Amino acid sequence: MEKFTKHTGIVAPLDRPNVDTDAIIPKQYLKSIKRSGFGPNAFDDWRYLDPGEPGMDNATRRINPDFVLNQSPYDQATILLARENFGCGSSREHAVWALDDFGFRSVIAPSFADIFYNNSFKNGLLPIVLDAEIVDELFKRVNAKKGYQLSIDLEAQKVITEEGDEFAFEVDGFRKYCLLNGLDDIGLTLQHADEIRAYEAKRKQAEPWLFA
Amino acid sequence: MAGKTLYDKLFESHTVRTEDDGTALLYIDRHLVHEVTSPQAFEGLRLAGRKVWRQDAALAVPDHNVPTVAADRQAGITDPVARIQVQALDNNCQEFGITEFSMDDIRQGIVHVIGPEQGATLPGMTLVCGDSHTATHGAFGTMAFGVGTSEVEHVLATQCLLQKKMQNMRINVEGTLGAGVTAKDVVLAIIGEIGTAGGTGYAMEFAGSAIRDMSMEGRMTICNMAIEAGARVGMVAVDEKTIDFVKGRPFAPAEEYWDQAVALWKELHSDEDAVFDREVTLDAAAIKPQVTWGTSPEMVVAVDGNVPDPAQESDSVKASGMQKALDYMGLTAGEAIADIQVDKVFIGSCTNSRLEDIREAAAVIKGRKVADNIKLAMVVPGSGLIKQQAEKEGLDKIFIDAGFEWREPGCSMCLAMNADRLEPGERCASTSNRNFEGRQGQGSRTHLVSPAMASAAAIAGHFVDVRDF
Secondary structure, three states: OOOOOEEEEEEEEEOOOOOEHHHHOOHHHHHOOOOOOOHHHOOHHHHEOOOOOOOOOHHHOOEOOOOHHHOOOHHHOOEEEEOOOEOEOOOOOHHHHHHHHHOOOEEEEOOEOHHHHHHHHOOOOEEEEOOHHHHHHHHHHHHHOOOOEEEEEOOOOEEEEOOOOEEEOOOOHHHHHHHHHOOOHHHHHHOOHHHHHHHHHHHHHHOHHHOO | OOEOOHHHHHHHHOEEEEOOOOOEEEEOOEEEEOOOOOHHHHHHHHHHOOOOOOHHHEEEOOOOOOOOOHHHHHHOOOOHHHHHHHHHHHHHHHHHOOEEOOOOOOOOEOHHHHHHHHOOOOOOOEEEEOOHHHHHHHHHOOEEEEOOHHHHHHHHHHOEEEEOOOEEEEEEEEOOOOOOOOHHHHHHHHHHHHOOOOOOOEEEEEEOHHHHHOOHHHHHHHHHHHHHHOOOEEEOOOOHHHHHHHOOOOOOOOHHHHHHHHHHHOOOOOOOOEOOOEEEEEEHHHOOOEEEOOOOOOOEEEOOOEOOOHHHOOOHHHHHHHHHHHHHHOOOOOOEHHHOEOOEEEEOOOOOOOHHHHHHHHHHHOOOOOOOOOOEEEEOOOEHHHHHHHHHOOHHHHHHHHOOEEOOOOOHHHOOOOOOOOOOOOEEEEOOOOOOOOOOOOOOEEEEOOHHHHHHHHHHOEOOOHHHO
8 A cells, every 4th residue: 555644736626515436436437357447437427428438448538628627737636625425325445446546645525424434544545534614715725726735744634735724634543554654454454363363262152153 | 331332232242452542453253245346355365365264254146247137147248347247256256265146046136135135144243245235234233334345355364354433323213104104215214314424423223113113124224224324334123023034044043053142132232221422313103205306315305295495505515416416317496206207117226125125016016007108117136036936926927017127136227237227317216225426327317215106106107105006
């Protein structure tokens, strides 16, 4: 997993609540057995005017000029500013893979759906929760200036604006540690293999029917 | 000290160790696997040279991509990308030693239907699957939740997951449901009440006399849609119905362990003095048949209601979301729900494809014909065994005589990964769980309803109150 320490980048505003993972990556692309290559199809139904299927050359498709990620400089954005309940719906991690593959390093929103929030950390994409009023203010600033940038300092748990305003955010200690160091958490868990085996032995005694 | 909730009890009994920040290493008893969210996880194991920690804890089935037309299924999947994905599951299960019900197995079906059907879902278990509708299994007093592919890999490799404990929420549905009002209407009403993010960060327990009176199938329908209210975990306490349902199923405890298991399961309920971080109570008698009008499950009204007006909404973000939904759905504010005509009808999905759902639908359809304006009405049973049983009862004939198509089991038009999908602009009365933009095909318009309401819409050609039908 790619480390996340500090990041500064262009912010793309996606001004709608309840953006679901079906919208982030439509189902036809879930047939892939790979983890990469989803970026060109992120937000496919909003990004293109013609229907998309896996294997199509996206360069030849009709672009929706009204969609924010098709507009310069937002096609270069690395931070997505969104509204409440971002990433709701399906558990598909492909949604995180698609955002990551597009180039996003962080999503800022007033709230996230639990599974999406969790999946993000596994892929080095930092989901940041800020108060709805702060997010509202950030939308105003981003809309007022094309190419508006934000800086994120994970160690200090701060979002820093161009004007120098700082907004603190919360993140679980363990997740932060993994992200700062780019750690594979399967490897970390396997360090406790003996404890897992001991637990299993105990459960096997109490509930033998669970162990066929 | 306050008592414990059911969720507290299961979380504690499955904690292997706890990190300093409270993150727990949680043991997972059952892992259900399907073709869409697992290939990258198996690939991860291969790349790292890791094995599956406990093969007997996993059970796999292809469901999202499989064709539902019998002839297509026999001929093999024609879509090359989908075919590769289903083959990848077959190959991975063989390579890693996992039991799989393959596409031609009578036990094949939707992963959340076959778990309980096989007794692979048991009270007191922790159960995960790379699918958000995993909360379905919570109906058995099981702590079940959906995970992403990285976590699928984590469970395959370690039999554990790193989890922060959630808060506790209880939804009490008290009283008696009216005739024609079903579990689906109850859960849609709950989502309408608390919103699609109302349960975010919570494990949700469904309680109250209306839930106690419900069949296991109904409880599964309710828990299934907990995620549509934002909650990863939805659960119901164990009672006699739970135990009766499990008894004798292929993966249920063997006879020598049965009494011991039952004694343990009877403790699987929240203590009398347990404290919930949030409680919501609904009056069962006041719930009417529900129909969603928008592109989020919280956009729902009773069948005798009207499409709401964004101009009446004070929250500007919400109002603009409502307007976007109306534009997408091709509806106007104030329109009566009963005036909305539908093009297609879908009875199926992990929400409503069990035998009870099919029986309820058949009871409405019997002796009637699908309306002329309906281009397609289809029933997709949740598993091969459900299909077989329904056929024994002659239910397939009722549907076919009425003009429905009777299909093979799978996820089908709930998410339209296979050939079953809506054309742009088509409107569907669907017993599935999500009405998101494009969910049932690009440009598709989905209205979520109960099986009885979907059946009535098929006959009338538009939404109609099944209580007067």
